Amino acid sequence: MSQKRVTLIVSDLHMGDGGAGDDFVDDRHQFATFLRAQAARPEGRAGEVELIINGDFLEMVQVLPDAYKGNPSDAWCSETESVEKLECILKGHPLVFDALAELQAAGNQVTLFPGNHDVDLYWPEVRARLQTKVPGIRIENEIVYTRYDDRLRISHGHLLKSIDPANGFEHPDHPIVNTNTPPRLEICPGTLFMVKFVNLMEAKYPFADNLSPVTALIRILAREDRWGLTSLAWMFTRFAARYPSALLGEGTSQGQVGAQLLNAIQGDRYLRQDIAAFCKELLGREVTEADIRRQLSTEDAVADLIGEFFRADPTLGKWVSIFDGAKPGTLGEAGGGTLSIVESGNTDARGACTEIARNYCNAGAQVFVLGHTHLPQQMSFGASRYYNPGSWTRYVEDTSKLTLKMLEDETAFPYELNCVRVEDGGAPLLKSEMITVEKRR
Template sequence: MNRSARWWLLSDLHLGVGDEDPRRPGKVLPDFLRREVLQASGPQQHIVFVGDTFELAGLTEDESLARLDSILARHPEIQDALEGCAARGVQLHFVCGNHDVELARPSVAARLSSLLSPVEPAQVRVHPWFLHVPRVLLAEHGHQHHALHRIPELLRTAVSGTDELDLPPLAAWHARPSNSRLSRAGAVARAFLASERAERRVRELAYGELLEAEALRLELGGAAVRDLARLSRFRTMSVLPRTATRMVLAAAGRSIASEEAPAAAGQVARTLETHGSAVAWYVSGHTHRALEATLEGGATRYVNTGTWCSDVRGRGPDQSDRRTFPYAVVDVGLDGATGGGLQYWRPDAG
């Protein structure tokens, strides 16, 4: 980059049409935006929501538009604060997660822009897959590296949403909570087969054209984007035991714990480096475990931005103190040098 900038990154607010979450992310976020982002001065500022900002998945186009309208109407203070940020020149970025993949629809992305920045819609950008800032950072939600949530034909959501896509295995399980376990297991089995078929389709020419178009948007070489897309694949034989383990733990009210940077983070960093596109920071969310670490074999720092909802799964301070909210800051100097990392914010801080 040729000028200084500050990037604020947070994820997994899971804002819906209701406000039942005891942690009240919809009430906390506006205060954070006003007191931290709008009070900051100096470099160009960017806010990045690294996926699962909204509960917005598996809907038709009309349903997606109506749900987005309802969510922001339910949280007017968020809309006002984000609109204030955009009006002040703060660039707003929304990276799609598995819970808000419908944001990638052109009509839904346009609606979000018109609601948050009616005067200058370009102040709001939606990223179907990931956000890339050359030499500085790459931010993606992370569900593409989690086979149970992986959407093989992810870039098709920017064309037709999820109208023509099948649910990932875990989404198929949760989509039928009132059904019998046998019925839900059948839905998961069908989702397995659908994911296998989708993985074959992404190797065809039509999807390759979508990857080439995405490479231009991301300012990355086509070979680098293709290699990044190949890092994760759905493989039934390796996913089956993980699915069974996940379902057993879920029935017992437990989750799989991990306090280390995922292997995929290192693979992403090495792939970018191989193609001469190394970044200083790789940021993701999805796991609800806030974490910062140096990736083995390189200089890239990894940050997971955790969650602002009540489903905290890490062992950081936000687990013991639910009035503590994780986010990341990446500062870029005039010389291109970067600094920052994982931070925590308290609403009652001075």
């Protein structure tokens, strides 16, 4: 590979279909404008630039959900489904792909590193279709990528478990589940949780899918002063508990919520009547109060029904209120007595990134770049520099004070559109800086 004098690194564009649900901040075509500005610089005109999109360029997890016909508990997209999703993204952002093609055509290099949201880049047909739009585009697939004789090292970060264990893959070099017909991609726990739950809430709570880690949504629900929402958080936790170290963190307890729900349903016929009414209204299922008492005799059965109600109405409408009636008179101990997910799994993403960066810089990297967390960050370790450009989406620094209501207004959250610029000027040390294209607080 011919190394370019200048390397530009952006991360986490999450480019979707260009519609109202697309989290990519490109309302004034900021990314295409940025690309054309870089192409117009002397190094761009001379073909001396490599643009690296460091993971999660394409929002394959959320775009065109109807294209996916598989079972998310089993595997992610087939090659045909991934191509169909890609076509939707290509149609939604023609100016971006035109600008990428123009940058590449001038002798520069466009390189993609797959992230957890676009593992679909592994498919040959996806790569081939991208090649038709941006001839010469390159896709690399490593945990850590190097340039300039290892002086520059780059990683999206989703495969580094100390940052986010929920979004790794068992076989990142070959993430194919061959037992499926047709073959499908592996699905990581984070994507599974997004597909089964978070994506369904986006119509009313558009910022829900921007939370990191994804299980922050559980903690937000558990903090709400409504037992119905605590019950929903408990159902989510029971699902996430199948992947305890990935989604919840070790030592997480589901507390007494399930037992309280079960006791209330078994002991309150008026509550059972309300549940039976919603079975008819939401699920089209005729059941009696006696049927409910018989059918909801275990915590698993209660969780399954809450899951059915949620999928029928993810706006969390009237059905949530019926579980408010199951609230106990005394909640017992705070946190562990109800639902200890409130604090569990709250990974210090900045701290984990800093420690990883320190280790790579101590091992010889002059510049180390991460993505994935959506949190802009930069610091020095002696003569070495660490950068995380953040994302081209809206983000939040601290989820501990968020409420469910806040998730309804995505425009209330900030964004910061950054690019890391690295230059090899022939000196022993690389030059590097963070460029801010646009920010809004």
